[in-house]
Amino acid sequence: MEIRTLGTVTLLIIVLFGSFLIRIQSSTNIPAGQLTDPDGYFYYWQAQLISENGQLPARDMRRWLPLGRDLGQTLNLYPYILAYTHKVLSRVFSKISLYHVVFYMPVLCFCIGLGVLYLFLAHTFDLRAAGIVGIFLVTLPACIERSCAGVGDRDSWCLMLGLLAVITYLTSLRVERRASRMRWTLANGFILFLGGISWEGFGVFLSIILCVEIWRFITSETETETDLRYYLIWVCTFVPTLYIASPAYRSGYGFAKHLFAFMLIPPLALLGIRVLRYILITKTPWTEKLKPHSRSVALGLTLASIALALGYVLIQRGTFGSTTVPMSQNELMQTVAELKNPFLEYWMFRYGSIFVLGYCGIVMAVIRFWKIRGVLLAVPLTLFTITTFYRSRLDSLWGAATGNLLFSAAVVACIIGFVVLAWRRQRTPENECAYIAFVLWFLFWSALSRDAKRYDFFIGMSVVFFASDLISFLADFYGNQLKKRVPQRLLKTAITTIMLGIILFWTPVGGHATRTLLAATYFRQAIPGDSPEAHTFNWIKSNLPDTAAVAANWSFGSLLNVLSNVKTIVDQDHYIQYWIHLYNQHVYFAESEREALEFLKTHNATHVMLTTEREPSDTFLHGQLSNAFVPVYPTENFTEAEVKVWEIHYTPDIQAHPKYLATTPEK
Secondary structure, eight states: OHHHHHHHHHHHHHHHHHHHHHHTTTGGGSOTTOBSOHHHHHHHHHHHHHHHHSSOOSEETTSSTTTOEEGGGSOOHHHHHHHHHHHHHHHHOTTOOHHHHHHHHHHHHHHHHHHHHHHHHHHHSOHHHHHHHHHHHHHOHHHHTTSSTTOOSSHHHHHHHHHHHHHHHHHHHHOOSHHHHHHHHHHHHHHHHHHHTTOGGGHHHHHHHHHHHHHHHHHOSOOOHHHHHHHHHHHHHHHHHHHHHOHHHHHOOGGGTTHIIIIIHHHHHHHHHHHHHHHHHHSSTTHHHHGGGHHHHHHHHHHHHHHHHHHHHHHHHHHHHHHOGGGOOSTTGGGOGGGSOOOHHHHHHHHTTHHHHHHHHHHHHHHHHHGGGGHHHHHHHHHHHHHHHTHHHHHHHHOHHHHHHHHHHHHHHHHHHHHHHHHHOOSOOTTHHHHHHHHHHHHHHHHHHTTOGGGGGGTHHHHHHHHHHHHHHHHHHHHHHTTTTSOHHHHHHHHHHHHHHHHHHOGGGTOGGGGHHHHHHTSSOOBSOSSHHHHHHHHHHHHSOTTOEEEOOGGGHHHIIIIIOOEESOOTTOTTHHHHHHHIIIIITOSSHHHHHHHHHHTTOOEEEEETTTSOTTOGGGSOOOTTEEEEEOSSSOTTOSEEEEEEOOOTTOOOOGGGGOSSOOO
């Protein structure tokens, strides 16, 4: 036991040290004060407000002028973590700044999540499985890009909380002592609360847990009071607390519109059908007739709940286009690079052969555990995988409409296969819930990544788990074929090592490790770096008061807030997407200079910034302007400059107009 523990700890240290070392490779190439992701500046800005004032204001009146940003509709735990982590660390290490915390927090969060996953796999499966998963997650470019030093975004934080949520839930199912199970249940509920006030998309992780609960609900023959008690306590730890903690759950709109429905209603609905089945099979006159058919009762209640959920989605489908990012098809969202559809080469570059091995591992596990019945899930999983990862090639062959139809059919078939397989399941495979959880992880995050490539960062945990499972299965299989000739441990270790070496470094089968350092450096360039925009931001900070409001392309919003300390009109938060459309229409493509001035006056703009790279070449700002636009930067060769700043001098006849504050198009 001591030798095994020593090996587990030693390998864990190696994995974490390697992960940390790789993810800080680009830190020396990033200028002081800069980050590598525009969203990172947004959280840096909020952390600054918290550090200065102790908390965020109800509305951020330094952006989205003149209304300000309603911060009651945002989930702001991450900037609070940044601000108060800095407060604690600065008391011990006086030279640590808030910028340092923002800069390195993604690396720290990823390493914590990786360490917890490693320990769970080492305890639940074996050291080999944990080591393979650790090696893959350390080296996969897809898992590196958004967890490097300098990113500043909350992705790693949310992934860490998601891993903790799923792992603490699975651990709570394994413990038998009541006191231990209660502690794990409470810990899991608390983590779900933290995730729920950190990110609007955290409901995906909750959905994974709920689907495992549905699996257990359908496969169980009885419903005990003890199980219901634990589930009720679990629900009470995060459902009412989220409702109380954030206005976004009570009266959400915009991106928070469906938080209540997708985060709070499902666990309550599952509680309701569990209680209903318990009553039906224990407390009614039909108890004796229904008790032998308790699984069928569970199936019927589950199908009814799914039908109600689909009905809600169909009724609300018109609201998803503007409020749910992965499903957005509006013109603005289609211009955001990280929300575009990934193509096959994208998957191959970032995952090598791991996404293929992960799929093969899932199918192998399904068939291995549930034999011929596993085909019910394996076949739709195959169609799902093909229409997701090979979408770009297939759409060019038969069109996007056919591809989307097949993908939808695959999703529906996966749901049917999942439910029927649970209903007909006769035996309980070892670690069944863990396998089910990672299958669901793969399905949910792959489905979201199909239409928005930024979410592929979250897929890695599931594909490496099943790739590891496949490698372990093959090593054991071939090891058993030669067990009389070579010692088993040595043989299986050698087979595993050879397969890992091929997967990691041999280009014909992916060789993703050859791109590991590239992902940590080239993929994460400093923004704005040593560019004309950076010099402009420095000039604005030095020469304009903090009361100035600079109108600029939405992508520069948070950079201007942080690097220039000025107010802004729009930013990458996309709080009011229609304002970005209005900015383009009435500033870039204004039919008259007066129209542009009225729009800018309405939004309290004092200056306008234009870049030749981001703005259209035919905007009227490239032409002759009146004295209302006074060039202030650069002071020399203004006409040919790549970045220009004008100060606006409004004449008395220019007045604000409420039509420029519309938040939705006129019907």
